[in-house]
Amino acid sequence: MVTLRIGTRPVIFIADRTLAHQALIQNGAVYADRPPAFATAKITTSNQHNINTSSYGPTWRLLRRNLTAKILHPSRVKSYSHARKWVLQILQNRFESDEKSGRPVRVMKHFQYAMFCLLLLMCFGDKLDDNQIEKIEEVLRNMLVSLRKFNILNFWPRVTKIVLRKRWNELFRLRKSQEDVLIPLIRARKKAKEERIRTGKEDMKEHEDEHVLSYADTLLVLELPEEKRKLEEGEMVTLCSEFLNGGTDTTSTALQWIMANLVKYPQIQEKLFMEIKEGCARWGGEY
Numbered sequence: 001m002v003t004l005r006i007g008t009r010p011v012i013f014i015a016d017r018t019l020a021h022q023a024l025i026q027n028g029a030v031y032a033d034r035p036p037a038f039a040t041a042k043i044t045t046s047n048q049h050n051i052n053t054s055s056y057g058p059t060w061r062l063l064r065r066n067l068t069a070k071i072l073h074p075s076r077v078k079s080y081s082h083a084r085k086w087v088l089q090i091l092q093n094r095f096e097s098d099e100k101s102g103r104p105v106r107v108m109k110h111f112q113y114a115m116f117c118l119l120l121l122m123c124f125g126d127k128l129d130d131n132q133i134e135k136i137e138e139v140l141r142n143m144l145v146s147l148r149k150f151n152i153l154n155f156w157p158r159v160t161k162i163v164l165r166k167r168w169n170e171l172f173r174l175r176k177s178q179e180d181v182l183i184p185l186i187r188a189r190k191k192a193k194e195e196r197i198r199t200g201k202e203d204m205k206e207h208e209d210e211h212v213l214s215y216a217d218t219l220l221v222l223e224l225p226e227e228k229r230k231l232e233e234g235e236m237v238t239l240c241s242e243f244l245n246g247g248t249d250t251t252s253t254a255l256q257w258i259m260a261n262l263v264k265y266p267q268i269q270e271k272l273f274m275e276i277k278e279g280c281a282r283w284g285g286e287y
């Protein structure tokens with residue numbers, strides 16, 4: 001077992017399988033914990049108040065359980081069936097638009113946009129217009145692609161805040177752009193929740209068809225166990241950004257590989273087509 005300090009953190013290399021079992025299995029929680037955030041990460045993660053960077057403990061368990069139980073649970077996913085139909089229509093319209101105009105069909109781009117639309121609806125509970133969707137997508141993408149160039153700011157932050165002041169200002173500007181586009185949506189959900197409580201519809205069964213629980217709704221009622229307080233708006237922005245970023249590229253990339261393999265293996269494509277045809281015939285639909 002060898003420990004080397006690479007950058008500002010120690011890195012442990014384990015060659016013996018017995019030691020690896022002790023470290024990763026028997027003492028996994030010790031080695032799996034997240035280290036303190038760098039100076040820039042404290043800004044982008046609201047001081048580690050998200051699932052990806054929060055230290056293992058009550059706060060991490062609360063955030064993770066909230067996402068898996070309230071949004072990703074199979075029973076909850078079913079409630080978004082109308083959203084999936086809406087997104088499927090968006091995807092079909094974009095494909096048809098490219099085909100009619102004679103432009104090459106950029107499948108990956110359309111997959112990403114469709115998934116982002118779905119995640120936005122799951123996150124904020126409303127169907128946003130194209131301008132809002134594109135604005136939010138642009139802001140989140142700019143932050144993602146710029147993170148690497150901010151790494152240099154973590155070496156002696158007290159010095160870089162003077163020497164690299166413009167780059168720090170750029171990081172703050174990108175963070176503010178996130179808050180500017182997401183906080184109004186969070187406040188809208190808060191206002192809608194207060195209105196439902198005021199009119200006595202919050203717990204009514206007949207109201208369920210009108211109101212779909214969104215990720216932002218679940219964040220509004222969370223209370224951090226260690227700090228004994230509700231989440232601040234900036235922390236909700238971080239969690240919503242994590243939700244949107246984490247689901248868009250991963251799902252669209254999986255769809256891209258599925259489509260590539262269907263093209264590569266025509267026999268699988270034919271089998272899938274027949275299954276779809278049989279399913280539609282069984283339920284009286286069209287294919």
